[in-house]
Amino acid sequence: MLTPLDAMERLVARLRPVDAERVALHAAAGRVLAEAVLADRDSPAHDVSAMDGYAVRLGDLSNETLAVAGEVATGHEPPEMPSGKALRIFTGGCVPSGAEAVIRREDVEEAPAQIRLTVPAETIRAGQNIRRRGENLAAGAVVVEAGEVVGPSVMSAMASFGCVEPTVYRRVRVGVVVTGDELLDVAARPEPWQLRDSNGPVVEAMFGALPWVDWQGVVRVHDSMEALTEALSEQLAGCDAVLLTGGVSMGDYDHVPAAVREVGGEVLFHKLAIRPGKPMLAAVGPSGQAILGLPGNPVSVMVTARLFGATALRRRAGFSRADAPTAMVRLVNADEKSLRLWWHRPVRLVGPGEAELVAGMGSGDVASAARSDGFVRLPAEAAGEGPWAYWPWSV
Ligand SMILES: Nc1nc2c(c(=O)[nH]1)N[C@H]1C(S)=C(S)[C@@H](COP(=O)(O)OP(=O)(O)OC[C@H]3O[C@@H](n4cnc5c(N)ncnc54)[C@H](O)[C@@H]3O)O[C@H]1N2
Numbered sequence: 001m002l003t004p005l006d007a008m009e010r011l012v013a014r015l016r017p018v019d020a021e022r023v024a025l026h027a028a029a030g031r032v033l034a035e036a037v038l039a040d041r042d043s044p045a046h047d048v049s050a051m052d053g054y055a056v057r058l059g060d061l062s063n064e065t066l067a068v069a070g071e072v073a074t075g076h077e078p079p080e081m082p083s084g085k086a087l088r089i090f091t092g093g094c095v096p097s098g099a100e101a102v103i104r105r106e107d108v109e110e111a112p113a114q115i116r117l118t119v120p121a122e123t124i125r126a127g128q129n130i131r132r133r134g135e136n137l138a139a140g141a142v143v144v145e146a147g148e149v150v151g152p153s154v155m156s157a158m159a160s161f162g163c164v165e166p167t168v169y170r171r172v173r174v175g176v177v178v179t180g181d182e183l184l185d186v187a188a189r190p191e192p193w194q195l196r197d198s199n200g201p202v203v204e205a206m207f208g209a210l211p212w213v214d215w216q217g218v219v220r221v222h223d224s225m226e227a228l229t230e231a232l233s234e235q236l237a238g239c240d241a242v243l244l245t246g247g248v249s250m251g252d253y254d255h256v257p258a259a260v261r262e263v264g265g266e267v268l269f270h271k272l273a274i275r276p277g278k279p280m281l282a283a284v285g286p287s288g289q290a291i292l293g294l295p296g297n298p299v300s301v302m303v304t305a306r307l308f309g310a311t312a313l314r315r316r317a318g319f320s321r322a323d324a325p326t327a328m329v330r331l332v333n334a335d336e337k338s339l340r341l342w343w344h345r346p347v348r349l350v351g352p353g354e355a356e357l358v359a360g361m362g363s364g365d366v367a368s369a370a371r372s373d374g375f376v377r378l379p380a381e382a383a384g385e386g387p388w389a390y391w392p393w394s395v
């Protein structure tokens, strides 16, 4: 049986990013860059002061005191450096040509029109407290590669380098088909043989509000081949990725594998060496859509959506790092249990790099899962405290 690592590789290899579009900078927050951001000028664009202080020529420091000729005004072209005098300068101010160092305010005694050094003149070196033009990056260089998400740090660079209308991937249209005759709306009062649909809301909570997702909604269908095929092809017509829940294992009413084939899906894998979620299916639709059949048990849906759903959507969204695990944690209450499958166990974070296993009754136990922050992965046959790869439930 396929390992989750091989399955992930197969999935990523067969999916392609959606098209790109240009958007205004403010609308690019949270979106994925489809083109690299380039520096439109040197950074910094001029030699600048790293401190509040005084710009000086080194040769003038032998004098006991130095007259202050004026200041370098912020936001203006710097004046010429006068000889035999200092210029007051502020952090980020452009260093006048001819100035060789900036002396910090706290290293001088300040009088209204002159300064006196309070540190030995020999300790002031050429270039001291000056950040050189282009020392961060030269004009034309790549600041951020395509495939990165526009978070606060990327936004800062884009604004600084005048990226007025960046090219980003368009948002990935995601739809969901939830299957099961036993399922009712959350507002319903179920009989003991019925259930409220929790998988639809779970998948929506995981992906629906992401800035790079265009949420197309959840449709619920009965366990009939006709109803399922119709719902799936309707969702595929308007989506870049469709997630199905339930109906993917061995039961007489598990129509998902047949329906996926019926609508022209090419199955990439069906059944993985994982718990929970072993019956999982992945396919590619006729126009490159990601199709995932997530096993119906609620915790299986949470785990497989977080692992394979997130990766498939990120790949379609254009992320260069589609399947990076987020962190490693050590278990503070490890046991010696292991499986011949790759085991995903709910945990609660208890400290930096530390997590606690949350006891539960398996993949139908939503009450226990609700006390966890995410899950760890133990490879087949592995046991003990780890550290293990950890995924938070939230993407
Ligand atoms: N003979 C076998 N039977 C099963 C196997 C197997 O390998 N051989 N695998 C088991 C595993 S593991 C899982 S997981 C389940 C997954 O099966 P399905 O994807 O076909 O899921 P369903 O049978 O439709 O549902 C399973 C379970 O989850 C509940 N469910 C379904 N949808 C929802 C929803 N939207 N909200 C809340 N709960 C939901 C459903 O009522 C069932 O209780 O198969 C095992 N069987």
Ligand code: MOO
Binding pocket: 274, 275, 276, 277, 278, 279, 295, 297, 300, 363, 364
């Ligand atoms: O592995 Mo299933 O996914 O037990 O619920």
